[in-house]
Amino acid sequence: MRIVFMGTPDFAVPCLKSLIDAGHDVCAVFTQPDKPKGRGYALTPPPVKVLAGEKNIEVFQPKTLRTAEAAETIRNLNPDVIVVVAYGKILPKEVLEIPPYGCINVHASLLPKYRGAAPIQWSVINGEKMTGVTTMYMSEGLDTGDMLLTARTEIGPEETSGELHDRLSLMGADLIVKTLQKVEDGTIQRIPQSEENTCYASMLTKELSRIDWNQPAGTIHNLVRGLSPWPVANTTYHGKLLKIHRTGPAVQYKRKPGEILTAGGSFVVCCGGKTALELLEVQYEGGKKMNGKDFLRGHPTGEDFMVK
Numbered sequence: 197m198r199i200v201f202m203g204t205p206d207f208a209v210p211c212l213k214s215l216i217d218a219g220h221d222v223c224a225v226f227t228q229p230d231k232p233k234g235r236g237y238a239l240t241p242p243p244v245k246v247l248a249g250e251k252n253i254e255v256f257q258p259k260t261l262r263t264a265e266a267a268e269t270i271r272n273l274n275p276d277v278i279v280v281v282a283y284g285k286i287l288p289k290e291v292l293e294i295p296p297y298g299c300i301n302v303h304a305s306l307l308p309k310y311r312g313a314a315p316i317q318w319s320v321i322n323g324e325k326m327t328g329v330t331t332m333y334m335s336e337g338l339d340t341g342d343m344l345l346t347a348r349t350e351i352g353p354e355e356t357s358g359e360l361h362d363r364l365s366l367m368g369a370d371l372i373v374k375t376l377q378k379v380e381d382g383t384i385q386r387i388p389q390s391e392e393n394t395c396y397a398s399m400l401t402k403e404l405s406r407i408d409w410n411q412p413a414g415t416i417h418n419l420v421r422g423l424s425p426w427p428v429a430n431t432t433y434h435g436k437l438l439k440i441h442r443t444g445p446a447v448q449y450k451r452k453p454g455e456i457l458t459a460g461g462s463f464v465v466c467c468g469g470k471t472a473l474e475l476l477e478v479q480y481e482g483g484k485k486m487n488g489k490d491f492l493r494g495h496p497t498g499e500d501f502m503v504k
Contacts (some may be wrong), residue, residue: 197297197380200275201253202226204242207361208281210369211302212247215279218373222253224273228284229257262288270294277379279372280334289336297379299334302368304361305397306330306346308389311339312397316364317357319397321422323414327351327360329368331375333386338396342386345375354444356424402427407440409453413471417443433480433495441485442477456492463488 198221201212215222225248230239241249248255258266267290270278277297280287282304292299305315307330319327328348335341347367351360378384405427407416420429420443428439449457451466463475475488480495 197221197276197376198223198274199376200224200226200270200273200278200295201244201248201281202278202283202285202287203244203281204228204284205282206243207304207365207368208283208302209243209247210365211279211281211372212244214369214373215376216251218376220376222251223275224254224256226256226258226261226270226283229259261285261291267291267294277376279376281368281372287334292334292336300344300372300375300379301332301334301339301341302372303330303332303339304364304368306348307332307339307343308391308394310395310397313399315397316361317397317400317422318395319422320351320355320357320360321418323418324351327364329364329371331371332389340389342388344384344386345371345378347371354421354442356421356442358425400427405430407431409465410468412469413446413467413473416467416473417445428479436481438481439479440475440477441479442475444474444476446472446474448472461489461492463492 199215201215201222203212204227212222212225225244227242227244230241232238233240245255256269260266270291271294275295277295278299280299281302287299303315305319306326306328310318326348328346330346331344332339333341333344347370349363349367375384400423405423407419407429420440423429424441428441430437430439432438446464448470449466449472450470451457453466453468455466457464457466457472464472465475466472477485478488478491479485480491
């Protein structure tokens with residue numbers, strides 16, 4: 197099929213590669229504009245643009261698709277289908293109606309749960325045991341179009357959102373190829389989304405990062421996993437920021453939430469509900485990531501460790 201591909205971050209790269217490897221004619225890529233990154237604020241191309249350049253695919257980076265010029269550009273490309281994977285821009289009705297086979301999105305959740313911008317992270321933060329990838333026809337609503345195919349996977353109890361992200365991106369790459377095959381041979385079935393059991397996965401913010409040690413250890417553990425690798429859960433240790441990258445289960449303690457327990461040399465913190473959590477990997481303000489036990493050896497403990 198002749199495809200216009202729209203995507204921006206790392207998550208979209210395996211999907212683009214799988215479409216190319218499957219023999220589809222990816223005639224153009226639409227991606228977000230280059231953005232300044234690093235200490236020098238050098239303009240950096242999105243990962244999808246990098247792959248498109250390697251494959252000699254024409255790249256477009258409009259600030260918006262809500263212009264007559266953008267729609268005309270896509271129309272002149274004459275795509276059979278538009279495939280959208282984490283593009284980061286809304287497709288207006290005029291663009292949705294251009295390709296004869298429609299616009300198909302790869303979404304990283306089991307719709308209708310976790311519509312929105314951060315489905316992977318929120319599924320981990322909320323302690324979900326199962327997630328997956330859904331392909332769907334795009335409509336004017338936010339992730340509300342008819343579903344096509346799904347692939348399911350369990351979420352590991354220690355798995356971070358970053359690790360889950362990488363697995364789901366590969367699952368999505370496989371699923372989009374299977375979806376297009378069924379679309380092309382006319383065997384695809386459209387499944388309308390139910391409005392029951394829906395939830396919205398809002399964009400992550402740094403404000404979510406502060407740990408409330410009055411919460412049970414399991415809730416905090418899920419927050420740490422869900423906010424890794426960004427924006428990273430954090431707390432305060434002797435007045436300085438302490439980022440917490442990994443945690444693990446610990447035995448129950450009947451102590452005040454936020455109190456440090458040092459038995460056995462492990463970095464264990466009391467939480468709500470008479471629970472406790474071991475801090476396995478931390479990063480002190482201005483420092484590097486390090487093992488929790490190693491950090492504890494070089495720093496004093498005390499009840500002022502946590503923000504209450």
